[in-house]
Amino acid sequence: MHDISVGRDILEINRSLALRNREFFDEKNIFSVNIMGAVGSGKTSLIEILCRKLGDFRVGVIAGDVVSDIDTGRLMQMDIPVAGINTGKECHLDAHLIEHALQKLPLDEVDIVFIENVGNLICPVDFDLGAHRRVVVVSVSEGDDTVEKHPMIFATADAAIINKIDIAEAVEADYRKMVDDAGRINPRLNVCPVSIKKDSGVDEFVRWLKNERG
Amino acid sequence: MHEYGVAKDILDNILEEARKHNARVVKEVVLDVGSLTMLNPEQLLFCLQAVSGDTIAENMKINLNMLPIKIKCGNGHVSEIKDSMGGDVFRFVTALECPVCGERAGVISGRELILKEITAE
Numbered sequence A: 001m002h003d004i005s006v007g008r009d010i011l012e013i014n015r016s017l018a019l020r021n022r023e024f025f026d027e028k029n030i031f032s033v034n035i036m037g038a039v040g041s042g043k044t045s046l047i048e049i050l051c052r053k054l055g056d057f058r059v060g061v062i063a064g065d066v067v068s069d070i071d072t073g074r075l076m077q078m079d080i081p082v083a084g085i086n087t088g089k090e091c092h093l094d095a096h097l098i099e100h101a102l103q104k105l106p107l108d109e110v111d112i113v114f115i116e117n118v119g120n121l122i123c124p125v126d127f128d129l130g131a132h133r134r135v136v137v138v139s140v141s142e143g144d145d146t147v148e149k150h151p152m153i154f155a156t157a158d159a160a161i162i163n164k165i166d167i168a169e170a171v172e173a174d175y176r177k178m179v180d181d182a183g184r185i186n187p188r189l190n191v192c193p194v195s196i197k198k199d200s201g202v203d204e205f206v207r208w209l210k211n212e213r214g
Numbered sequence B: 001m002h003e004y005g006v007a008k009d010i011l012d013n014i015l016e017e018a019r020k021h022n023a024r025v026v027k028e029v030v031l032d033v034g035s036l037t038m039l040n041p042e043q044l045l046f047c048l049q050a051v052s053g054d055t056i057a058e059n060m061k062i063n064l065n066m067l068p069i070k071i072k073c074g075n076g077h078v079s080e081i082k083d084s085m086g087g088d089v090f091r092f093v094t095a096l097e098c099p100v101c102g103e104r105a106g107v108i109s110g111r112e113l114i115l116k117e118i119t120a121e
Ligand SMILES: Nc1nc2c(ncn2[C@@H]2O[C@H](COP(=O)(O)OP(=O)(O)OP(=O)(O)O)[C@@H](O)[C@H]2O)c(=O)[nH]1
Pocket: A037, A038, A039, A040, A041, A042, A043, A044, A045, A046, A071, A118, A119, A163, A164, A165, A166, A167, A194, A195, A196, A197, A198
């Protein structure tokens, strides 16, 4: 009979891989952003509009699609390098998947990498990818209680996008409540109410992003 | 739901340790799960039982303990956030305020998943 004392943090395995990704980004002088958020909230749309607005930067994308390559195809039309990851039944990206995807990008030709995480407000919280900033995207169509129902993702993010405010009235959602909830959960969070479709409020976020990149 | 993937990682670690110690059967394991992880203990238990089928860990007893959330503020106060606070646990932790002095605080434990101990023969 053996009593084997292990004391190993299983989630730490991902964290140390994430740290390695971070060092890799730093070595290559690439600013990386993990874009998390609800299904259909506008993650791909955000990356598309950012590509247009960040004209002075060379953008690359890692796109996590569950089974399809629809988002990957959409982003490729932007004429930027895109590495698609099929996550299969996984509900989140992890640092290991990012490490692989990075090999598919021409890293000497990009300044910023956006990582579109799987549409999910719960699971990505436990899995750091090594990106410099974490952004969470939700929209009014998920209901204005979405933010308060998922505090952990807002607590661990650096910025929150409250999207689709153009249709807030139509879906009877109070987007200001969502903004307030996010700020209360995490006072350090940069909260941006936007309509990506109408290109309203997005410039604020772009300013923040450029500033964070330093 | 990522308990399945996490369970596979736990099992890999159990089997690796067992191999190192030339064990033939894994009898029992102890896991400490941080209350701030997004892991659901029942699902984790279920998945771990499922993935360990047909391995030397097939019939292991799984002891799963929830680890409390601890936060520490700028003035050095360490406080444990009790689960009995229900749904407010998250809100309290995420507001990151020291319950003693109100100073800004950070999480120091609660986000881990520790494979603590294995009993094998
Ligand atoms: N009304 C409105 N619709 C928007 C806005 N932004 C995005 N959409 C629409 O919302 C839908 C989903 O947008 P996507 O960018 O594909 O969302 P996503 O988060 O990438 O979706 P998944 O990757 O499938 O989780 C599309 O039909 C967009 O045109 C907005 O500001 N207002």
